[in-house]
Amino acid sequence: AQSVTQLDSHVSVSEGTPVLLRCNYSSSYSPSLFWYVQHPNKGLQLLLKYTSAATLVKGINGFEAEFKKSETSFHLTKPSAHMSDAAEYFCVVSGRNSGNTPLVFGKGTRLSVIA
Amino acid sequence: DTGVSQDPRHKITKRGQNVTFRCDPISEHNRLYWYRQTLGQGPEFLTYFQNEAQLEKSRLLSDRFSAERPKGSFSTLEIQRTEQGDSAMYLCASSLVTGPPHEQYFGPGTRLTVT
Numbered sequence: 001a002q003s004v005t006q007l008d009s010h011v012s013v014s015e016g017t018p019v020l021l022r023c024n025y026s027s028s029y030s031p032s033l034f035w036y037v038q039h040p041n042k043g044l045q046l047l048l049k050y051t052s053a054a055t056l057v058k059g060i061n062g063f064e065a066e067f068k069k070s071e072t073s074f075h076l077t078k079p080s081a082h083m084s085d086a087a088e089y090f091c092v093v094s095g096r097n098s099g100n101t102p103l104v105f106g107k108g109t110r111l112s113v114i115a
Numbered sequence: 116d117t118g119v120s121q122d123p124r125h126k127i128t129k130r131g132q133n134v135t136f137r138c139d140p141i142s143e144h145n146r147l148y149w150y151r152q153t154l155g156q157g158p159e160f161l162t163y164f165q166n167e168a169q170l171e172k173s174r175l176l177s178d179r180f181s182a183e184r185p186k187g188s189f190s191t192l193e194i195q196r197t198e199q200g201d202s203a204m205y206l207c208a209s210s211l212v213t214g215p216p217h218e219q220y221f222g223p224g225t226r227l228t229v230t
Contacts, residue, residue: 034218043119044158044206044221090157102148102171103219105157 002027002093004074006106014114019063019078021109023091026072033074034092034103035065044090050074061085086113117141119222121207127228128197135193136225140209147190148219149182150206158206164190165212197229 007022025031035047048059055067065076074091091106120139128134140147145166150158161180162172166187175181179197184190194201204226208219 036221041223043223044208046218046220049218092157102160102163102174103150103158104160107155108157 002029002031002104004033004091004093004104004106006089006091006109008109009107010110010112012112012114013081015083016080019076019081019085019111021076021089021091021111023074023076023106024072025074025091025093027093032094033065033067034094035059035063035074035076036090036092036105038088038090038108040087047076047089081111081113083113083115086111119207119209119220121205121222121225123225124223125226125228127230130197130199130229132197133193133195134197134227135191136205136207136227137189137191138207138209138222139189140207141220142188143211144209144220145187145212146210146219147184148208148210149190149192150208151176152204152206152224154203161192194227197227199229202227202229 003026005024033050036044037047038044047063048057050057050067058064063078065074067074088108088110090108092103094103122137148163149161152158160174162175162182164184167184179195182192204224206224207222210219
């Protein structure tokens with residue numbers, strides 16, 4: 001069975017400082033991993049995805065994540081936070097080799113950006 | 116806008132009433148998923164369709180929940196005899212069977228409030 005654990009329910013950073021949102025995963029298969037972002041009153045938007053190609057994945061809006069199999073981690077980072085990054089972020093796992101496996105979401109990390 | 120659409124965006128109903136939500140996927144997508152998101156949690160998978168076939172429904176929360184996709188295009192999710200615990204955001208997503216594995220595109224959701 002697949003699962004993800006987001007280690008922080010809330011992260012607060014100052015504008016212009018780095019962002020780190022932590023995620024550990026558990027998967028019976030070689031996983032596909034994703035980060036989604038949810039802004040208030042908006043739909044979930046895919047930030048980036050890992051599907052067994054390069055372990056360092058670049059996404060939209062300057063975000064990136066690194067797949068570390070030895071640590072079962074897929075942490076999301078951004079060098080410099082912007083006010084518009086304030087949102088809820090979800091780490092998601094899916095079993096790549098099982099086409100019928102639905103997405104499994106973490107509980108989310110709320111990112112606050114302080115001016 | 117050619118994204119996933121959901122209707123209505125908000126629904127307030129009294130306990131015991133039936134409600135039905137509609138989802139229109141991206142037009143060329145043959146997979147359609149339903150999720151439920153409660154406050155402070157990540158989305159939870161309910162069911163999904165490939166074309167008109169419902170391939171997974173064991174995760175529907177109870178026999179009061181049912182979903183259809185009669186012509187392989189739009190889908191409806193019905194909740195019968197609503198309870199206060201059904202209050203949540205109901206999300207729809209769609210994807211292609213081929214293409215990037217498990218990359219799902221989400222609609223804005225229907226927020227249900229049961230009074």
